[in-house]
Amino acid sequence: MRSRGFGGFAAGALVAGAVLWSFATTDVELSRLLSAGPRIADFVGRMVPPDPTVMNEIVKGSAETLRIAILGSLGAVLLSVPLGILASETMVSPPIYRPVRTLLAFIRAIPLILVAMLMVGAVGLGPLPGIIAIAFHATGMLAKFYAEAIDGVTRAPIAALESAGAGPLARLRYAIWPQMAPVVARDTIFRFELNLRESLILGIVGAGGIGFYIQTYVRSFQYDKAASVTLAVIGLVVAIEAINITLQRRFC
Amino acid sequence: MSAAAQIGDLSFFHPGASLPALDHVSLMVPAGESTALLGPSGAGKTTLLALLDGRLRGWRGRVSVLGAPLDPDHPPARASRPDVGFIFQEFALVERSSVLRNVLNGRLGRMSPLRAVVGSPAPCDLEAARAAIADCGIADLAERRVDSLSGGQRQRVAIARCLAQEPRLILADEPVSNLDPARAVEILTLLTGAAHARGATVLFSSHQPDLARRFADRIVGMRDGRIAFDVAAGDLSDVATADLYRETEALPGIGLRAMT
Numbered sequence: 001m002r003s004r005g006f007g008g009f010a011a012g013a014l015v016a017g018a019v020l021w022s023f024a025t026t027d028v029e030l031s032r033l034l035s036a037g038p039r040i041a042d043f044v045g046r047m048v049p050p051d052p053t054v055m056n057e058i059v060k061g062s063a064e065t066l067r068i069a070i071l072g073s074l075g076a077v078l079l080s081v082p083l084g085i086l087a088s089e090t091m092v093s094p095p096i097y098r099p100v101r102t103l104l105a106f107i108r109a110i111p112l113i114l115v116a117m118l119m120v121g122a123v124g125l126g127p128l129p130g131i132i133a134i135a136f137h138a139t140g141m142l143a144k145f146y147a148e149a150i151d152g153v154t155r156a157p158i159a160a161l162e163s164a165g166a167g168p169l170a171r172l173r174y175a176i177w178p179q180m181a182p183v184v185a186r187d188t189i190f191r192f193e194l195n196l197r198e199s200l201i202l203g204i205v206g207a208g209g210i211g212f213y214i215q216t217y218v219r220s221f222q223y224d225k226a227a228s229v230t231l232a233v234i235g236l237v238v239a240i241e242a243i244n245i246t247l248q249r250r251f252c
Numbered sequence: 253m254s255a256a257a258q259i260g261d262l263s264f265f266h267p268g269a270s271l272p273a274l275d276h277v278s279l280m281v282p283a284g285e286s287t288a289l290l291g292p293s294g295a296g297k298t299t300l301l302a303l304l305d306g307r308l309r310g311w312r313g314r315v316s317v318l319g320a321p322l323d324p325d326h327p328p329a330r331a332s333r334p335d336v337g338f339i340f341q342e343f344a345l346v347e348r349s350s351v352l353r354n355v356l357n358g359r360l361g362r363m364s365p366l367r368a369v370v371g372s373p374a375p376c377d378l379e380a381a382r383a384a385i386a387d388c389g390i391a392d393l394a395e396r397r398v399d400s401l402s403g404g405q406r407q408r409v410a411i412a413r414c415l416a417q418e419p420r421l422i423l424a425d426e427p428v429s430n431l432d433p434a435r436a437v438e439i440l441t442l443l444t445g446a447a448h449a450r451g452a453t454v455l456f457s458s459h460q461p462d463l464a465r466r467f468a469d470r471i472v473g474m475r476d477g478r479i480a481f482d483v484a485a486g487d488l489s490d491v492a493t494a495d496l497y498r499e500t501e502a503l504p505g506i507g508l509r510a511m512t
Contacts, residue, residue: 169368175346
């Protein structure tokens with residue numbers, strides 16, 4: 001009990017120290033916080049009413065965001081199928097799946113916005129760097145999900161097909177795939193929804209999509225237009241969520 | 253008399269176990285007959301069947317199945333596996349697939365590797381699957397998904413999958429332990445009858461002496477990983493059966509006998 005009490009005290013001291021260190025070394029001016037209220041009110045005031053004349057830009061930007069999400073997701077699925085198989089205990093041996101899993105964890109650790117900035121530098125402005133960034137970033141998660149879907153199936157039918165003389169790919173197709181298909185459908189839709197959400201902001205670093213217009217309007221102080229685009233983004237997210245729920249009911 | 257399986261001085265320990273699952277087992281399974289492995293839970297019946305199916309590694313002894321020796325360190329060649337069919341205690345079916353698809357899965361080892369993965373089944377595979385389904389009396393269920401079937405129907409699908417494989421030796425692990433007595437008799441009638449019609453050898457395990465007597469030509473008693481007896485079905489005595497199922501010696505600290 002005594003050691004546990006000491007552990008609790010040490011953890012508390014550590015947290016307190018971290019908070020104090022952050023306050024002491026960061027320029028947190030209370031006066032700026034206090035004057036923020038009126039400025040936020042002014043900011044919101046200029047957003048209302050949203051300017052409906054940007055409908056064209058909204059449609060154009062949304063369509064591009066959707067295209068980035070669709071093509072980025074397609075790229076992620078194509079990369080995740082082989083990587084998912086290579087990261088699964090059921091299909092390959094430890095010397096293969098361990099390094100593949102480490103690689104996937106490494107990919108997941110790189111923030112999307114960083115990948116997008118690098119890709120803008122590599123291939124230039126527009127939707128292409130966004131598509132590449134989404135495909136790369138989403139593979140880290142999707143391949144892991146696919147591997148877990150493979151490893152999560154009941155083993156007995158796999159053993160039965162092996163006993164009947166079926167090879168590894170035939171076992172994957174007829175014993176593993178029918179069991180994992182609903183999980184794969186659910187995970188892929190979930191990842192597509194995330195891709196769509198994340199591609200909304202890619203425009204901020206020049207990687208295409210509707211985020212580009214929010215950035216442009218905020219920078220040029222056209223807050224009413226920025227508000228319209230933001231509302232459109234929220235509408236898109238809600239719509240995707242609704243479609244997602246419907247599809248999940250259909251598949252699971 | 254030729255042997256479907258020949259076992260000499262076979263011993264096997266499950267990984268990490270201190271007691272053997274199979275302890276110096278020697279046994280001959282006669283070809284074309286039906287043999288029952290009889291014994292209480294933990295006797296080693298399932299282990300012996302899985303080993304004959306080529307699924308266990310690291311055993312010691314001599315084992316040959318359908319005339320070909322098994323290698324204790326390597327799985328059998330894929331080409332030879334369809335000759336040995338296995339019926340699993342828990343059916344081992346793909347629940348979300350149709351009955352026909354599950355039965356066709358039994359044909360995968362007989363197809364070319366390419367057709368098994370990407371092709372559609374050839375007419376001969378479909379024919380074998382349909383025939384096995386008809387023999388098992390489930391023709392009207394062929395398009396149904398397995399997860400909508402009862403236990404008895406599932407066992408029929410599992411048997412049909414095994415028959416579609418056209419095995420020369422059928423190994424069945426407690427094929428009726430999940431079924432009620434009437435269903436159990438039906439299933440064993442079906443299994444031994446279909447095997448006999450095809451000239452295949454059957455080796456099935458059971459813990460029910462009356463079923464073993466009724467459906468087997470030979471009965472092999474197993475207990476604690478050893479062969480207790482190996483007799484013609486008509487020669488099985490009640491004394492031998494009672495001895496097979498005698499109470500386990502009380503372990504130190506567990507006073508089972510003292511309590512009764």
